[in-house]
Amino acid sequence: MLTAFLSRLQQYKSGADTFNPWADYDPLYDCTAAAPGIRLAYLKEYLSLRIEKARYMLVAEAVGYQGAKFSGVPLTSERILLGYQSNIACGAILPQVKFTRTSRAAAAPFDAVRKRGFAEPTATIVWQLIQELELPPGEVIFWNIFPFHPFDQHKGRLSNRTPREGELRAGQELLNQLKSLCPENIMCIALGRKAGTTLGLSYPQVRHPANGGARLFREQLSKLVRETDRQIS
16 A cells, blocks of 8 residues: 555665655755655655556656655656746646645755755656656656665765665665556666666666766657557557
């Protein structure tokens, strides 16, 4: 059940350099102590709309500070859900929710973030392609092998680091539990090399959009979706 899965997410104990968006309060950057519960409600709504009908699950590496650390939704930024990216139909992502940010505007590092919330380049590229492929948002789940935010202690909480092997193994158990809630024929796609290596060769892999990979990502994911659609039809 989804409730049990969300409970397991909440029970994950963060280390000194990890952050659980659905259980942890960040006194430096969260705008309210209620932020974890707000983010959990967004994630619950996001998954509730998708787990029974999703055809694809796009699995990245870990939560980033510009994405689900504050939005509560994997591979999705506050700025998208607040409607400040006009090329992305935010209403289709959480149609029953009036989204509010959980990041503290006064603590934001840049003026654009203070005014419009955090934006994540990867999230923008991925959501744009989902729309261009005309995939109903309810048919796609975004997730991360390590579904929490790993950060560099020396750089602070507004940073990202690569998950450790043990973290990836722990996250893979949660991924398997999430998959068990979804349709049996859901296609899980690894986003990037690290995700692909962890998940194994049985999962198709596409290039991560970061570091100049946007074009290849778009080509590879588009091809996978077209081929799958042909097989179904």
